Amino acid sequence: MTAATSPFEADFDLITEQIRRHAQAAPQRRALVDPQHTLGYGELDALMDRVAASLQRDGLRPGDAIGICAASSTLYAAVFLGALRAGVVVAPLAPGVLPAAFANMLRDAGAKRLFVDASVAATTGPLADGGVPRIALDGSEAGQALQSWLAPEGARPQPVSPEPAWPFNIIYSSGTTGEPKGIVQGHGMRWSHVKRGRNYGYGEDTVALLSTPLYSNTTLVVFFPSLAWGGTVVLMPKFDAARYLQIAETERMTHTMLVPVQYQRLMARPDFDRHNLSATRVKFSTSAPFNAALKADVLKRWPGGLVEFYGMTEGGGTCILEAHAHPTKLHTVGRPSEGHDIRVIDEAGRTLPVGEAGEVVGHSPGMMTGYHNRPEQTRAVEWFDETGKRFIRTGDVGRFDEDGFLTLVDRKKDMIISGGFNLYPSDLEAVLREHPAVAEASVIGVPSEQWGETPVAYVVLREGQDLAADALREWVNERVGKTQRLSDLRLVGELPRSAIGKVLKRELRDLYVARPAG
Structure with a gap:
C-alpha cells in the first residue's frame, strides 16, 4: 500500500487486508449473513486464514486456481476470500451448465480444488470434474466435508502480498455455449471498484442485500466494496421478490444490486409501497438494458439514489x-x-x-x-x-x-439486416412496451428468403391481459416504418433469461427456427 491518509486513498491495497483491519477493530460486527449463518468480521478473518493455510498445505501456490460452484452462502464467500489471501485465483462457476461446458471451464482454469454443495452435485460429478478433489461447503456427500478439510482453528497461512497485476479471479462469460471464455481480472481492477465506493456512501454501517449469484461480476462489484469498507453483506441464495422486500425492510438495507428484470418484478408487486425502504442510500443496476420508464418508476417510489453501471x-x-x-x-x-x-x-x-x-x-x-x-x-x-x-x-x-x-x-450481433436496411431490435422493443398489455418483449432476426433477415417478436403479456398475437403485431406495424414491420409475433409465458437477467436471444432464435411461422 502506498502512503496515504486512508487505505482507500491508496493507489492499491488488498481487500483481504481491509477485512483483517475491520476484524481487529470490530470483531463482532456482522460481515456476512445468509439464511442459515452469520459471520462477524473476527470469525470471517479467522476462517479466511484457515482456508488460506489449508490451500497452502495442499500445495497450492500464488497463481494456482480453485473452482467454486455452489449457491451463495457465507461459507462460499469465506472460501473465495481465503483463497485470495493465499494469492490463489478463484474461478466462480455457474451451476446448471451442461457437464461438458462445466468440465471445459474447470480444465481451462486449471483448478486444483473444487468447492461445491449438494445443489450442484450432478453438474460437478466425476464425469465433469476431471478428478479434481472436491470439498463440500454444506457437509453433504458432494465432496470431502469443509470442516474436515480445514486446517485447525488458529491456523495462520504464510504471508502473501499480491501485486495489482496478479490475477484475482477468472469469470466465465459464456458457460452455457460449450465454448466458455475465462475473463481474467486482476487485484488492481478489483481495488478500483473499492475506491469507487467513496462516491456511494459505503461504510461500516452499510447493509448490502445481494440476490444475484456470487459467480457473477454483477454481484461482485458491490460485494467486495461492501466488505472492504467494513459493511455487512446479506446474501440471498435465490431471488424472490416478496422475500427480498421483507429482508430489505427488516435489515434496514442501505445498498443493493439488482438487474432490471428484478426491479421490474419488485415494482410490479401490489404491496411494494407498503414496505419501509427509507434506509436505502443507493440502488445499483447493470448487466442488461434498463428501460427509461422503469427507471423513472424506481426513482419515484423507492427512496435513495439509483445508479446504473454500463x-x-x-x-x-x-x-x-x-x-x-x-x-x-x-x-x-x-x-x-x-x-x-x-x-x-x-x-x-x-x-x-x-x-x-x-x-x-x-x-x-x-x-x-x-x-x-x-x-x-x-x-x-x-x-x-x-x-x-x-x-x-x-x-x-x-x-x-x-x-x-x-x-x-x-x-452489434443482434442488429437485423433486412432488405439492406439495418434494424435495431431495441427500437421495436420500445414500441412494444408502449402497449398497456405488454409486460416484456424481445425482438430477434430470423432467416428470410425474401429479405435475408426479418424481425420477429416474443412477448409476455401483463397478468390478466388477453390480447391476440396478430392484433398486437398489427398495432406495432402501424407505428413503425415499413422496413421495421414485424413478420411474426409470439406470445409466451416468460422469456428465457440467464441467472443475471439477460434475455437469451440465441434460445429464442433456436426456438423459432424449430417452430417457424405457419
Missing part, C-alpha cells in the same frame, strides 16, 4: 448514470467514469463524432488481462487508437449526445 466483465471502460441526478437522461447509460476513455468507432476503426452511431470501445485502469488461454480471442476484442492505446470492443452499438451521455442502440 460496462463489460472484461473491463475496458465504464459509463455511470446517476439517474437521481440526471432525470432527463434516463434513456442513456450515463457518462464515462473518471479516468475511463469511451469512444464510438465505425467499421473501419475510425472514431465517430457526437451523434453518430457505431461500436462502443473503452479503455480504463481496470481492464482484463485477457481471455484465459485464448490469445486469439483476446486480440479479436482489442482495438488500438493511433497512439497504440489499448481498448476493449464491447460489441454494442451506441452514440454520444452533446452532453457526453451514451445512448445504446443495440448489440
Whole structure:
C-alpha cells in the first residue's frame, strides 16, 4: 500500500487486508449473513486464514486456481476470500451448465480444488470434474466435508502480498455455449471498484442485500466494496421478490444490486409501497438494458439514489448514470467514469463524432488481462487508437449526445439486416412496451428468403391481459416504418433469461427456427 491518509486513498491495497483491519477493530460486527449463518468480521478473518493455510498445505501456490460452484452462502464467500489471501485465483462457476461446458471451464482454469454443495452435485460429478478433489461447503456427500478439510482453528497461512497485476479471479462469460471464455481480472481492477465506493456512501454501517449469484461480476462489484469498507453483506441464495422486500425492510438495507428484470418484478408487486425502504442510500443496476420508464418508476417510489453501471466483465471502460441526478437522461447509460476513455468507432476503426452511431470501445485502469488461454480471442476484442492505446470492443452499438451521455442502440450481433436496411431490435422493443398489455418483449432476426433477415417478436403479456398475437403485431406495424414491420409475433409465458437477467436471444432464435411461422 502506498502512503496515504486512508487505505482507500491508496493507489492499491488488498481487500483481504481491509477485512483483517475491520476484524481487529470490530470483531463482532456482522460481515456476512445468509439464511442459515452469520459471520462477524473476527470469525470471517479467522476462517479466511484457515482456508488460506489449508490451500497452502495442499500445495497450492500464488497463481494456482480453485473452482467454486455452489449457491451463495457465507461459507462460499469465506472460501473465495481465503483463497485470495493465499494469492490463489478463484474461478466462480455457474451451476446448471451442461457437464461438458462445466468440465471445459474447470480444465481451462486449471483448478486444483473444487468447492461445491449438494445443489450442484450432478453438474460437478466425476464425469465433469476431471478428478479434481472436491470439498463440500454444506457437509453433504458432494465432496470431502469443509470442516474436515480445514486446517485447525488458529491456523495462520504464510504471508502473501499480491501485486495489482496478479490475477484475482477468472469469470466465465459464456458457460452455457460449450465454448466458455475465462475473463481474467486482476487485484488492481478489483481495488478500483473499492475506491469507487467513496462516491456511494459505503461504510461500516452499510447493509448490502445481494440476490444475484456470487459467480457473477454483477454481484461482485458491490460485494467486495461492501466488505472492504467494513459493511455487512446479506446474501440471498435465490431471488424472490416478496422475500427480498421483507429482508430489505427488516435489515434496514442501505445498498443493493439488482438487474432490471428484478426491479421490474419488485415494482410490479401490489404491496411494494407498503414496505419501509427509507434506509436505502443507493440502488445499483447493470448487466442488461434498463428501460427509461422503469427507471423513472424506481426513482419515484423507492427512496435513495439509483445508479446504473454500463460496462463489460472484461473491463475496458465504464459509463455511470446517476439517474437521481440526471432525470432527463434516463434513456442513456450515463457518462464515462473518471479516468475511463469511451469512444464510438465505425467499421473501419475510425472514431465517430457526437451523434453518430457505431461500436462502443473503452479503455480504463481496470481492464482484463485477457481471455484465459485464448490469445486469439483476446486480440479479436482489442482495438488500438493511433497512439497504440489499448481498448476493449464491447460489441454494442451506441452514440454520444452533446452532453457526453451514451445512448445504446443495440448489440452489434443482434442488429437485423433486412432488405439492406439495418434494424435495431431495441427500437421495436420500445414500441412494444408502449402497449398497456405488454409486460416484456424481445425482438430477434430470423432467416428470410425474401429479405435475408426479418424481425420477429416474443412477448409476455401483463397478468390478466388477453390480447391476440396478430392484433398486437398489427398495432406495432402501424407505428413503425415499413422496413421495421414485424413478420411474426409470439406470445409466451416468460422469456428465457440467464441467472443475471439477460434475455437469451440465441434460445429464442433456436426456438423459432424449430417452430417457424405457419
